[in-house]
Amino acid sequence: MTIINISALGVTLSDTLFSDLNLTISKADRIGLVAANGRGKTTLLGCLAGLFEQTTGEITRARGLRVGYVKQDVPDDALAMTLYDWVLAALSTEQAEYENWRVDVVLNDLKVPYELQHKPLNQLSGGWQRTAMLAAVWITEPDVLLLDEPTNHLDLHRIGLLEEWLAALPCDVPVVIISHDRAFLDATTNRTLFLRPERSRVFQLPFTAARIALDEADAADERRFANDLNKAQQLRKQAAKLKNVGVNSGSDLLLTKTKQLTERAAKLEAAAKPAHQEQSAGDIRLVNSGTHAKALITLADVPVETPDGQLLYKTGQKWISQGDRIVLLGANGAGKTQLIKMIQRALTGADDIVRCAPSIVPAYSDQHLSQLADTDTPMSMVTGQFDIGDQRARGVLAGAGVTIQMQDTKIGALSGGQKARLAMLVMRLKNPNFYLLDEPTNHLDIEGQEALEDELITHSASCLLVSHDRSFLRHVGNRFWWINGKKLEEVDSPEPFLSGEMGAT
Template structure:
């Protein structure tokens, strides 16, 4: 049971007499009573993560170390976690690693960027710190260029003195020439090049384009649970070229069901879902189930697309799958490598319409930003589901909200996000 699991985190001499601590912690983390007495393995990943946090906090630590604490949490749970973290006593330090930019901005006041040569820390939350880091890197780049320019000027002066010294037979000028060259060499050796990030792999998308006026038409589609219970109806909806539609709704309301339903309808036939004959869809779900762990990256690419082995290896390397990993099982890849491989497979389909269910799962911040840039710069058309507030705000230009048993178009995601994040 979740309750007993958290209780077991207390030292044995405290567990018998201080079990009340469990009630307090689970109450602070808003864990419903009925969930407290369910087997941990029967709960979702989000509740399991909450239980892990409760077990850490009940020991009254001086410092909390949180590794991707928002993984598997819906927006409402993320909001509760943010509120809880910001309400902790100031004497408790919290160290967080996270790819959730909005979460970092809401809960942190210092940001450390780890680098092999020289890590940088700023007394700022993530977004402001990222801007400060970019400014610092730009200053380093200017300083490096300036140092090299000064060294080159010294070498030019040395070359002139050398000619004068040779022509005049002056040993003094020859000595000064040597001194100038040595000084230039010291400046070049001391010059520090600006930091260059090592890319985890490119994320590139394609947009083959279409002359269709509407990519997809939904005619009052019924979205149901697997056992046939109605969740909501879509009404009459159109997805047009250039639309980047974000599907909003609380957990369990049927966002993934609609995306999957449209994907299946485009592959087959469904009277309530129409698509233009030129529509080429590409679908990726939150578990990347379009990839088989038993395949290799090479078979996933060269086996599906007629691009030849040499080209397949080149595009895989560009996506961050090294030569050494290309013939190993996909199951051995990291989450980030799998996500980049999945995006590569989508691109090679040369689609003009993307169906993306939690596409930023497993992507680092660099990957999230690259995916954002690709969707926007290619004017890609897509229907997407995401709990990543920064991503959906940056990418979306239309928003559909599941409200009760209806699908409504809304102007902005902010009222829904504010409600889900706990501003009720």
Template structure:
């Protein structure tokens, strides 16, 4: 049964985000919405929710349909509320007093500790803020649930809990989810829409299988386009021969036939559609400046500590050598980021027990992208740091998906996805031989993640990284260090850790 229907819907915000989109959302659908950053995923959810209107086309909803919409960010005006009060405020005013038990049930289902419920949202992590928005949407008893990047800022345990929570929802409640977490999409969806400026594609498959089907469809489009152009070319060659014969012989019939062939060729060329080329992923091409050092970084049984000096764990004696792509594994709060920061300090000239080769050229990106200054613009971040010239800087930014209208905007005003693409470009231009990456896929779209994976592996880059993205870890890592009972231990693969974290949800 259809609950939301989109007919020939287009949305233009400066440039077309998507055009002529036809989509029927039915009961039982678990729809994954996939597109590059800035290509209209959040806008499409807003259209389905009814808070925005399409440029053209029609959207119909079932009579009395209640739509729950979980956005990416809390409104600033709600940040001073406690998590509990924020969720309670989602109830209609006449129900808030005598049905507040529904808040307790929702927060218990989402495993929110009592002390966290009573904490102001501005003192909580982005993950808890997302949990609050999810609970607030669910207690309104929606008929449809729209989730915009629900796994952002969540650790593996919370991602596992969210997966389980979605699996327990009534089967007749359709869910639409945007996410860059491929493993999460595979686990929670049964249908995938690849949103494009033209000819969006919809498959009744979870992400990975849908992605393979999309590649086949695009390849078929490529072959069809090449055949159409070849057919038009042959017609034009025929027309040129007939034209010469017709002129030399003075035959009006041949001149007419020439015109007909030329018109047919023009029609075929006009109708021919090239296969889709994704422009949103950005041009991420990392290079390796090279080093002859046997060990880039070595640890002499270092004690990793919290910022206030509490002991967390010891590293033992470990080395990072060229070609090692090491992933740090550990539950939230165990000190993964603290080790990354310790290595960063060592490379800046000060950390006891960590030695670094003098030939190391560092490429660094932390989870908050603090290497980018909010007061800079993308142009100053590129042209000001690297000897590329203004014209080439603008070309590089455009190639990385930072469009011309964004290039002179303060970085602090860019979206998370725009900042992520800029950070990857700056990383590329640094030409490091050692990458230190803390949650590099935060806000990076799927195309960008895959490009980063390919480049890290293809160039034999050495790196130490932290990520909650299971697909990224599996595809990039060739060594794995796990924090286990106050020690850092090397393990064969991440699967036992993944399984334990997801099972504890």
């Protein structure tokens, strides 16, 4: 049964985000919505929720349809409220008085620990804030659920629980999901919409299979376009020959035929549609300046502690050598970021507990992108840190997906995806030979993730990284360190950790 019908929908702001979009949303649909950053995904969800007015086309909703829309960010006025009160406030006054038990049911289903339920949202992690937003929407019993980046800030365990929760939803409640987490999309969707400025495509498949089908469809479009242009070219050649013969012989019939062939060629050319070419949101090119050192980093049974001095684990004897792409695995709070920060301090000379080769040229990015100053502009940051002229700076910024209009905007006003690409650019310009990456794919779209994967592998970049993106860590890692209890163990594969993490309670 169709509950939402989208017909010839289009939105144009400064550019066309999407156009002539036709889509039906029916019960049992689990739709993955995929596009590069800034290409209209959130705008489309806003249109479906009735919060944004489309430029063209129509959206027809079933009578009385209740749309549940889980946005990316908690409203500022909610941050002082406790998680429990925020969810309770989503109910009507009468429901809140007589049916407040429903809050307990929803929070239990989402496995929110009791000790967190009565803490203010501003004291909770981004992951728990997102869980609170989901609970506040689900308690209203929507007929359709719209999720905008639901896995942002969630660790692997919480992502697994979210997958289980979505799988247990009533089949008659369709879900539309924006996500850049490929493994999550594969686990939770049965249809995929690739949103484009023109000719968006829908496949009755989860992401990975749909991506293969999309590539095949684009290749067919490319062949069709080339064939149409070739036919038009042949018609024009025939017309030119007939014209010469007609002029020389004075034959009006041949000249008429020439005109007909030319008109057919023109119609073919006008109707020929080039295959979609993804306008890259910016290339990420990481380089490796090289070093002669065998061991870049040496950990001699280093203790890793919490900020207040409590021992989390010891590293044992560990080395990071050239070409190592080490993925650091561990439960949330196990101390992954603490080890990254410890090595970063050693690389900057602020700590000597970790031994670093003198020839290391490091580059560091943390999950909050704190290396970017919100008060700077991309232009002032690049020209201030690197010896490149204004014209070159604008060129490299544009190549990183920061448009001319955004280059003089405060970094704090940029989107998460734009900040992530800017951070990658700043690292690249340092020409490093060792990368410390804490959640580098946060906010990066799928295109950006794949570009980062390709660059790390192609250039044999040496790195130590933390990621909750299963596809990313599986593709990139060639060594794996697992924080298992009080020890840091090297394992052959991430799969035992991933399966154990997913099964954790």
